[in-house]
Structure formats: C-alpha cells, structure tokens
Amino acid sequence: MSDNNAQVVYSKVKENSVKFNSTNEVAIILAAGHGKRIKSQTSKMLHKIWEIPTVERVYNACKLGIENINTVIVVGIKALDIMDVIGKRESNKFAFQEHQNGTGHAVQVALKEIENDFKDGIVYVLPGDMGLLDDESMKKFRSDFTSSKNDMMVLTGLYEGDDPLQNSYGRIIRTKDSNGKVNGNVIRIMEYKDILALPDNKPYELIYRNQKYSYTRQELLNTKEFNSGVYAFDYNKLVEQINNISSNNAQNEIYITDLIEMFNQKGYSVGAVSPKEQYVVMGFNDKSVLKEMDEIARRNIYERLKNIIQIDDPDDFFIHDSIVSDLIELDKKGIPLDIKIGKGAYIGVGVKLNYNIEIGRAAYINGNIVFGKNIKIWRIVHLSTFPNQTLTIGNNVNILWGDIIKGNIVIGENSTIESSVNLTGSDEFPLRIGKNVLIKGTSYLFGSIVENNVTIEHSVLIKKKVKAEKDKNGNIKAIRFFIPDTEGKELLNDI
Numbered sequence: 001m002s003d004n005n006a007q008v009v010y011s012k013v014k015e016n017s018v019k020f021n022s023t024n025e026v027a028i029i030l031a032a033g034h035g036k037r038i039k040s041q042t043s044k045m046l047h048k049i050w051e052i053p054t055v056e057r058v059y060n061a062c063k064l065g066i067e068n069i070n071t072v073i074v075v076g077i078k079a080l081d082i083m084d085v086i087g088k089r090e091s092n093k094f095a096f097q098e099h100q101n102g103t104g105h106a107v108q109v110a111l112k113e114i115e116n117d118f119k120d121g122i123v124y125v126l127p128g129d130m131g132l133l134d135d136e137s138m139k140k141f142r143s144d145f146t147s148s149k150n151d152m153m154v155l156t157g158l159y160e161g162d163d164p165l166q167n168s169y170g171r172i173i174r175t176k177d178s179n180g181k182v183n184g185n186v187i188r189i190m191e192y193k194d195i196l197a198l199p200d201n202k203p204y205e206l207i208y209r210n211q212k213y214s215y216t217r218q219e220l221l222n223t224k225e226f227n228s229g230v231y232a233f234d235y236n237k238l239v240e241q242i243n244n245i246s247s248n249n250a251q252n253e254i255y256i257t258d259l260i261e262m263f264n265q266k267g268y269s270v271g272a273v274s275p276k277e278q279y280v281v282m283g284f285n286d287k288s289v290l291k292e293m294d295e296i297a298r299r300n301i302y303e304r305l306k307n308i309i310q311i312d313d314p315d316d317f318f319i320h321d322s323i324v325s326d327l328i329e330l331d332k333k334g335i336p337l338d339i340k341i342g343k344g345a346y347i348g349v350g351v352k353l354n355y356n357i358e359i360g361r362a363a364y365i366n367g368n369i370v371f372g373k374n375i376k377i378w379r380i381v382h383l384s385t386f387p388n389q390t391l392t393i394g395n396n397v398n399i400l401w402g403d404i405i406k407g408n409i410v411i412g413e414n415s416t417i418e419s420s421v422n423l424t425g426s427d428e429f430p431l432r433i434g435k436n437v438l439i440k441g442t443s444y445l446f447g448s449i450v451e452n453n454v455t456i457e458h459s460v461l462i463k464k465k466v467k468a469e470k471d472k473n474g475n476i477k478a479i480r481f482f483i484p485d486t487e488g489k490e491l492l493n494d495i
C-alpha cells in the first residue's frame with residue numbers, strides 16, 4: 001500500500017482529473033477519511049460490496065441516477081490507492097484533502113477545486129462508504145429536492161436499534177408542536193459526540209424562526225431520525241456559507257452538518273426526506289456491517305433476477321451487476337432465457353450470457369467470455385481471460401467436469417470438451433478449436449489450431465496444427481498422446 005507524498009498526490013490528482021461537462025449539477029463524494037475501525041491496510045473506500053469498491057458504487061449511483069452529472073471525489077488517506085482504482089473517468093475530478101479536518105472542510109476543498117469549472121446549479125454531497133445507495137434513490141432525492149424548491153436538503157434514515165448509545169449517527173433535531181411532539185421542521189443536526197458532551201441537568205435550547213425549543217440530553221440521544229450524510233444544496237448559497245463554519249465542537253472538526261442551522265439562521269429553507277428503502281443509507285465502519293451490506297446487495301440481485309433465470313441457491317452465487325442489467329434487457333425481448341445458475345457459481349464482469357445456458361455448481365466464469373446458445377458448463381469448471389483477451393464458445397458446446405479453460409480461445413459449435421481438460425490460448429498463440437470437435441478427458445492444449453470434426457484422445461498438444469483426415473473406412477482419424485519434445489532433461493535426476 002502506498003504512502004502519501006503530497007507532491008505526488010497533487011500531480012496524480014491533476015493527471016486523473018477530467019474536464020467537466022456543461023451540466024449544472026455536481027456530486028461531491030467524500031472519501032478522504034481513514035476508517036480505522038475497518039482494521040485493514042486497504043482504504044475503507046476500496047472495500048468491496050458485491051465486488052465493487054464502495055466509493056465506486058456511490059459514484060455509479062450518481063452517474064446512473066443523474067444524467068451527465070459532474071463528480072468530484074475528495075481523497076486524502078490512501079489517495080493514491082483510490083485514484084489507481086478509479087482512474088480517469090468522464091467528467092470526474094479528484095480533490096486532495098491533505099489533512100482531514102472534517103466533512104465540511106472536505107467540501108471546502110472540493111469547491112475550491114472546481115471554482116473555475118462550475119458556476120450555478122445543484123451540489124450533492126455524499127459519503128463514499130454508502131455503498132448501497134443506488135441510482136433510483138439518487139433520482140428520487142434529486143426530484144424531491146428540485147420539487148421542494150428548498151435551498152438545501154438532507155437525506156435521513158431511521159435508527160432501528162434500541163440502545164441510543166450504540167447509535168453514533170448525527171441526530172436530526174426538529175421543532176415540536178404545542179404538545180411537545182417532535183415533528184416539525186429541521187432546526188439542526190447534532191453529532192452524537194456533541195450530545196454526549198452536553199450537561200445532564202440542563203435542557204439544550206435552540207431558537208428557530210423566533211421561537212425557543214428545548215430538549216433534554218436524553219431526548220436528543222433517543223432521537224431515531226439520523227443524518228445519512230447525503231445532502232443537496234443550491235450552489236451559490238453553499239459557496240456563500242461554506243467558509244463560515246467553525247470547528248467549535250467536541251471533535252474540533254469543520255462539520256458540513258453545521259450548515260443546516262446556518263441556513264436556517266439566514267432564512268434559507270431546509271428540507272429533509274427519507275429514501276424508499278432504509279438500507280440505502282447504510283454506511284460501514286467495521287467488517288461485520290460491510291458483510292451485512294454485501295448480503296443485502298446479494299438479496300437485491302436475487303430479487304431482480306429470480307423470475308427471469310433460475311438461481312439454485314439464493315444465498316450462494318455471484319453475478320456481477322453489469323450482467324444483471326444485460327439479463328434484464330435480454331428478458332425484455334420476450335424470449336425465455338432458460339439460464340440456470342448452480343450453487344456457488346461465480347459469473348464475473350465481462351461475461352456475455354445467452355439463451356439456454358446451464359452453469360454447474362461452483363463453476364467460476366470471469367472475463368470477456370462470449371456464450372453462444374444451448375451451452376452446458378458442468379461443475380467446478382474454470383473459464384477466464386485477461387482483460388485484453390476474448391474466449392468465445394459456440395452454440396451447443398458441452399464443457400464437462402472440472403475443465404480449466406483460460407485466455408484467447410475460440411471453441412466452435414457442437415464441440416465437446418470432456419472432463420479435466422486444460423485449454424490455454426495466449427495473445428501470441430491463440431487456441432482455435434473447430435466445430436464438432438471432441439476433446440477427451442485430461443488432455444492439455446496450448447496455442448493450437450484444431451480443424452472441424454477432429455477427435456483428440458488424451459493428448460498434450462502445444463502450438464500444433466491439428467488436421468482432420470479420414471481413414472480407409474471414411475472415419476476421421478483420432479489423435480492420441482502427442483507428447484512434446486522434452487526440454488531440460490539434464491536437470492532431472494532419478495531419486
């Protein structure tokens with residue numbers, strides 16, 4: 001893992017930042033914090049949910065939820081690692097927060113970075129660990145904000161636990177009605193640590209629109225409505241106020257949350273909304289919550305697919321998000337997919353599935369793998385490619401138990417690869433297998449070209465051209481046991 005050298009980080013920020021488009025909406029994603037409680041050498045922001053780093057998931061939710069939105073990712077601790085993973089993206093800039101002086105400070109740094117590129121419009125702020133936030137929720141948050149005509153809005157959640165001392169979220173403080181019922185406008189957000197620091201015996205008082213409201217310490221602690229850390233602001237009002245935030249609080253940090261009270265005091269309007277699903281506001285500080293989020297992601301994927309394809313075990317499978325979208329698109333054509341996914345099967349990014357595919361238990365399929373129709377992949381088969389390679393499997397191909405097939409390969413239609421076969425194709429020596437080919441068990445083929453209709457029995461073939469030729473009865477001759485010339489014989493001694 002890299003250490004940050006400020007000069008190096010600043011130059012990487014430049015290198016990886018891409019020009020904004022003219023859209024007047026920007027999302028600032030906060031990813032500079034350290035996340036000590038995750039107990040890992042890897043940045044918290046790069047911890048994965050359903051195989052995608054959490055910060056990338058937040059980024060995706062913004063990009064997919066709000067068309068053409070510009071984005072800024074604020075990096076700090078492990079900045080180089082995060083930029084290495086995210087790299088250059090359309091209309092995305094990075095901003096370097098050298099010292100983590102709080103969420104408000106992180107937003108100051110981001111706004112400074114874009115001051116010449118962005119003038120007027122909406123600014124969203126999001127924490128990089130809210131990995132279950134999705135495009136639908138962003139779409140809804142945006143329309144809630146624009147239709148409310150508020151100057152700022154916060155996305156809130158409801159704490160589901162019973163112990164207020166386990167709830168470390170910032171609390172949403174609302175006005176009370178004449179019966180003392182808390183249900184009105186949002187006055188301010190108060191951090192858990194600042195509530196803890198309040199005196200026990202004296203009520204906490206707030207003035208809102210010339211009226212005084214008072215709360216006991218316990219009442220504030222018991223508040224269930226919490227701040228998710230997602231906000232929308234009118235750009236000009238945000239810029240006007242952002243440098244006025246003080247760090248006069250229990251953590252001596254510049255809190256973005258102070259803006260709620262500051263906006264209210266200015267007479268600007270502040271709104272609060274909840275998402276449709278509570279889970280989207282989850283963030284994680286430790287491994288167990290991350291695991292919970294991963295499980296929610298899996299259940300969501302299962303829900304989306306369960307009536308389109310057959311997934312043998314809803315608790316044990318992996319299908320990458322991008323393939324889920326492909327399958328939903330394919331399903332819209334109205335032709336039944338007839339895809340079966342065995343327990344523990346893994347289908348990674350880049351795989352292109354097709355109609356009538358059966359994938360056996362614990363098969364691992366990852367990379368640019370293009371399936372024809374009517375293909376059966378038996379148990380524990382491994383299919384993979386490097387990012388620059390393609391593995392193409394023709395119609396009606398049968399790939400039996402435990403085969404390992406990797407790299408730049410084409411398998412022609414109606415071919416069968418029996419069990420425990422190992423096939424490899426490199427960039428320099430691709431493997432090409434014709435139509436109606438039968439490769440019998442435990443063969444090894446590397447970088448070879450096999451003509452149509454050939455049968456290969458238990459052979460080792462390295463960089464060979466294999467011809468189809470008929471015997472005197474008109475049957476294609478089988479190929480058996482082709483052992484390559486040995487190399488390094490002088491290095492071997494009998495024991």
Ligand code: UD1
Pocket residue numbers: 030031032033034074076097099100101102103104105106127128129168169170171189191226227228229254255256257283
């Ligand atoms: C923050 C909110 C709290 C809310 C909670 C939701 C503040 C003051 N409090 O608290 O009301 O309930 O999020 O999860 O905002 N970050 C930076 N630079 C910094 C500090 C933080 O980029 O200097 C980033 C972190 O990497 C993280 C996000 O901002 O992605 C939130 O920071 P964190 O320290 O987790 O804030 P909380 O104390 O959880």
Ligand code: MG
Pocket residue numbers: 283
């Ligand atoms: Mg947090």
